Amino acid sequence: MKALNNLTLEQKVGQLLMCGFHGQHADEQITRLIRDYHVGGVIYFRRNVQSVDQLTRLSEELQGIAAEAGELPLMISVDQEGGMVARIDKEGVTQVPGNMALGATGNPVYTLECARILGRELKSIGIDMNLAPVVDVNNNALNPVIGVRSYGENAERVAAHGAAAITGYQSQGIAATAKHFPGHGDTAVDSHLGMVTVPHDRNRLKQIELLPFRRAIEAGVDAIMTAHVIFPAIEPEPIPATLSRKVLTGLLREEMGFEGIIITDCLEMHAISKPYGVAEAAIRAVEAGADLILVSHTLQDQVAAVEAIIEAVRTGRISEDIINKALERIITWKAARCGYRDTGLVSPETNETAEAVNIEPVNSTESIKSTLFKIASSSITVVHNEGLLPLDPEKDVYVIWPEVVERTEVDEPWSHTDSLGVALSQLRGRIRELKITTQPSYDEADRILMDVSEAEQVIVCTYTSAGHLPKGQRYLVEKLSENHSLIVVALRNPYDLLEISLPGSYVCTYENTPTVVRALSLVLTGELEPTGSLPVRLR
CATH class of the missing domain: 3.20.20.300 (Glycoside hydrolase, family 3, N-terminal domain)
Incomplete structure (x- = not known):
């Protein structure tokens, strides 16, 4: 050297x-x-x-x-x-x-x-x-x-x-x-x-x-x-x-x-x-x-x-x-x-x-998984709830899930993320999942509206990668709100609430990683008490 x-x-x-x-x-x-x-x-x-x-x-x-x-x-x-x-x-x-x-x-x-x-x-x-x-x-x-x-x-x-x-x-x-x-x-x-x-x-x-x-x-x-x-x-x-x-x-x-x-x-x-x-x-x-x-x-x-x-x-x-x-x-x-x-x-x-840096032994895989699940469980935030949570086990649940496919300069979509519908179906039956894009057209949103017209419990998951909630997602939420008491889950940006009418329940997860989705499913079914607090104000 x-x-x-x-x-x-x-x-x-x-x-x-x-x-x-x-x-x-x-x-x-x-x-x-x-x-x-x-x-x-x-x-x-x-x-x-x-x-x-x-x-x-x-x-x-x-x-x-x-x-x-x-x-x-x-x-x-x-x-x-x-x-x-x-x-x-x-x-x-x-x-x-x-x-x-x-x-x-x-x-x-x-x-x-x-x-x-x-x-x-x-x-x-x-x-x-x-x-x-x-x-x-x-x-x-x-x-x-x-x-x-x-x-x-x-x-x-x-x-x-x-x-x-x-x-x-x-x-x-x-x-x-x-x-x-x-x-x-x-x-x-x-x-x-x-x-x-x-x-x-x-x-x-x-x-x-x-x-x-x-x-x-x-x-x-x-x-x-x-x-x-x-x-x-x-x-x-x-x-x-x-x-x-x-x-x-x-x-x-x-x-x-x-x-x-x-x-x-x-x-x-x-x-x-x-x-x-x-x-x-x-x-x-x-x-x-x-x-x-x-x-x-x-x-x-x-x-x-x-x-x-x-x-x-x-x-x-x-x-x-x-x-x-x-x-x-x-x-x-x-x-x-x-x-x-x-x-x-x-x-x-x-x-x-x-030389004194302490490189500790690597934790076991199970120990790490347990730690991550504890953190995910502690992060999920129920911002607002008018009696829609936990879900009623006697009623069908429709989950509207956005498939994240776009790339940005900063991050890239999770290609292996389990959807909320899959996670909920592992806990209970009578789950129907409807997938949409993150930038849905009005026609795509209208098809979803027809599919859930008779639904008794509806969960809409929103996903905003940057700036404003996409107009197609916003349109879908507002139209659904006219006939349903909605549970809205912000899968990424907590500020989505600023662009929609106040739903029956509003939940923030801050990310859609697999561990978070699993914890979210337990929160929605009442098997896990949410303890997260909003890190930002939703004025």
Whole structure:
């Protein structure tokens, strides 16, 4: 291994890049990035995952390529937030609850345990960094990209759960990443698609948006990810936080005292790539104070980012001292987490801390399942009930179930989720399930209305991935309400209630994962007492 002063400029800059690729083995894209461009970080997406064994071999293969090329160990990361954002959904990696479900339990100990379980498993398959937890405070009902990825709208609650997750991941040798700094919760635009502004003054930002990040820093978080969001109270120029020196260096480094790794959100997102281009944005992010530059998808953009930063150093636009400081943070982290010691940069105290990390024995499968079911049971929230729950066992039940098939920039649908109708039928008979799409046409909704015209008990499950409840679902609920006392179950977004008339019963689950659906069926039949509390207000 090479000490910092033995690395070429090209090697130094390459270490500042974290890149994705498209294969389930070390394809030409990632091999070229590691060997020719010295890229020091890799991010996995679902496209890279066939099985846990395959992913373990892939991690070993990639580290082998880096070692053969004489490069530092790779920092391998993934977005495994839990709930609806899970890049690895294969047997061997526990599908832990998402943040809003955990927030609904009111118990950060559950969050700590989930992070410990998931951290052990990620480490065992060669992953070093989880791009989690989200510590954005979701106080905007129309937020299209955060939503249930947040622990809720109360900053103290978010801070407590975020700190618990950080402690859990890092106790298992996984770097936690608090995101998206300084806060993406109070937005109504998806920064994957366009520019976003949070207009609040500094006092408000300090009390709400920044509080969870302060607690994350106090908890010793290894990394913080930036938001492609404009904050006029901090940066008077119309510059997103990712590219603002006032935000990353002035606020995060100097005022808040963060000494860990600052990683950008992906520069290919439209809020950045459209107005700036990935190459120019990479330069500006380094100038602003970012240490790791994330370019997730396209080889052309990844190469352009590396070459642009190198050229900026050679022409004097970026001081090599800035590169060295960023690289020192990265190498120090790699020494502590990846076992690389030959840097001359890590103090004995840092080594002792890293070696003292307590990797506990893996819990039994049954123990983990029991824990997850307890959490799911504690998260389900009955917001309103006019005597429709529990279900009457003497009457037929019609369940209208949305089949989730769409993809978003952030998450992907569960392909193996048991439906509520299936779960209920295992508990009792006389269940009829009617499936619809999440974007039903009026004709599709009218067919459902005809099928349930004589039904005595009707459960409508709504599913909103972003923003407003789809108009076809809204139409169906309103029409059903004219002739039925409805039980409405919000399978994801609790804010669905804001767009429909108050039904006879309203239940929130925050996600449609298999464990949650099973617990939901028990709540509806009265075999389980719901104890979840709303993490957001439904004004």
